[in-house]
Amino acid sequence: MEINSKIPFIDVVTVAKSLCEYVTSEEHEIIYVPVTLKDNGESKKYLSVLICKKDEIEPVLIEYAKMGEMSKEEYSVNKGYCHIATFPEDIKRREVDFDFNSDSPIKADINEEYSYVDRFFKMFIRFRNNLIENKQVVKRDDIYQYFLSLTGFNQDTNKKHHKSK
Numbered sequence: 646m647e648i649n650s651k652i653p654f655i656d657v658v659t660v661a662k663s664l665c666e667y668v669t670s671e672e673h674e675i676i677y678v679p680v681t682l683k684d685n686g687e688s689k690k691y692l693s694v695l696i697c698k699k700d701e702i703e704p705v706l707i708e709y710a711k712m713g714e715m716s717k718e719e720y721s722v723n724k725g726y727c728h729i730a731t732f733p734e735d736i737k738r739r740e741v742d743f744d745f746n747s748d749s750p751i752k753a754d755i756n757e758e759y760s761y762v763d764r765f766f767k768m769f770i771r772f773r774n775n776l777i778e779n780k781q782v783v784k785r786d787d788i789y790q791y792f793l794s795l796t797g798f799n800q801d802t803n804k805k806h807h808k809s810k
Contacts, residue, residue, distance in 0.1 A: 650744040
């Protein structure tokens with residue numbers, strides 16, 4: 646495995662959802678919202694990946710249905726939802742890159758209100774890259790184990806447990 650700033654797409658969205666639920670103690674959903682944006686004057690179809698509270702799904706979809714076509718540069722996501730990324734609709738969703746200067750098609754673009762989500766993934770990337778650098782084993786489920794160790798979730802019950810000191 647090579648040192649990089651990418652995480653599998655499915656891991657990013659599922660762990661981000663779990664983080665939002667952990668922080669707010671409310672159930673959340675992952676939403677894929679199609680948007681049409683102007684890129685160099687040409688209309689192109691994009692997909693925005695958001696995480697919102699479960700009871701906000703319908704208002705989110707209504708909000709985006711009413712949204713007129715705007716330029717890619719003008720487009721922004723309502724602060725109330727955790728925006729993961731917006732990318733061309735026809736891109737295969739393999740990895741999300743947390744290096745905004747990379748040439749990857751899907752770059753993390755997590756809004757400031759959800760900086761704890763962005764911070765979690767960047768800390769995990771440093772942790773994983775350190776394992777690789779030190780020639781230690783990196784497993785597919787390391788991100789889930791990292792989440793569990795930071796949040797104190799009990800994997801069997803999905804509930805917080807408190808460690809005594």
